[in-house]
Amino acid sequence: MRENIVQKALTLFLRYGFKTATMDDIAQEMGVSKKTIYNHFPTKENLVRECAQGHFQVIMEEMIRVTKHSKDPIIELYQLKKEALKHLSGEKNSPHYQLQKYYPSIHNHLKEMEFDVLGSFFAKSILKGIQMGLFRQSIDVNFVTRIFFNGVRGITDIGLFPPQQYKIDQLMVAFSEYHLRAICSAEGTEKLEHYKKEMNL
Numbered sequence: 001m002r003e004n005i006v007q008k009a010l011t012l013f014l015r016y017g018f019k020t021a022t023m024d025d026i027a028q029e030m031g032v033s034k035k036t037i038y039n040h041f042p043t044k045e046n047l048v049r050e051c052a053q054g055h056f057q058v059i060m061e062e063m064i065r066v067t068k069h070s071k072d073p074i075i076e077l078y079q080l081k082k083e084a085l086k087h088l089s090g091e092k093n094s095p096h097y098q099l100q101k102y103y104p105s106i107h108n109h110l111k112e113m114e115f116d117v118l119g120s121f122f123a124k125s126i127l128k129g130i131q132m133g134l135f136r137q138s139i140d141v142n143f144v145t146r147i148f149f150n151g152v153r154g155i156t157d158i159g160l161f162p163p164q165q166y167k168i169d170q171l172m173v174a175f176s177e178y179h180l181r182a183i184c185s186a187e188g189t190e191k192l193e194h195y196k197k198e199m200n201l
Contacts, residue, residue, distance in 0.1 A: 001038045010051040017098035018048050049106050056110050060117045073129035074147035074191055081172045082159045100158055115149050151175055
């Protein structure tokens with residue numbers, strides 16, 4: 001029953017947002033009493049946490065798959081951006097917006113997990129870019145890895161970039177180019193320009 005609750009709740013949370021979808025909605029959708037749900041999850045926050053963490057793992061696995069199969073670190077960044085945009089939205093009923101606004105402790109915990117999961121993969125990507133001559137030899141990999149994650153977190157901060165003023169897809173494109181131009185070699189910059197024309201970035 002617990003697994004069924006999580007699956008149904010996650011479906012509703014992703015459709016309507018973590019705040020908007022209520023325990024009553026979940027109970028009605030499942031055809032069970034709200035008490036049944038509370039027997040497994042004493043509070044809605046407990047349920048939100050389990051759903052969010054499970055969904056986060058799925059997203060991270062897909063991100064890792066992208067990093068393993070990209071032909072070079074420049075195109076990889078844009079493919080990661082494309083994958084991330086499947087799960088991000090600036091709308092007020094979006095899961096990301098509502099998780100950040102109404103469940104900040106869960107949101108912050110997931111941000112910490114994100115670096116733990118993806119940090120080493122991203123560092124390897126930077127090293128690969130250096131070896132391929134696409135990124136500058138003098139890059140401090142540890143610094144660039146951390147500054148990149150800090151930047152990604154910054155553009156998804158709804159306080160810093162209010163959704164009613166900034167579109168997340170435009171922010172992601174702008175940040176990706178900002179980041180790449182800071183670390184690319186001349187050869188890498190040439191390839192970046194090629195990809196921009198080829199993929200209409």
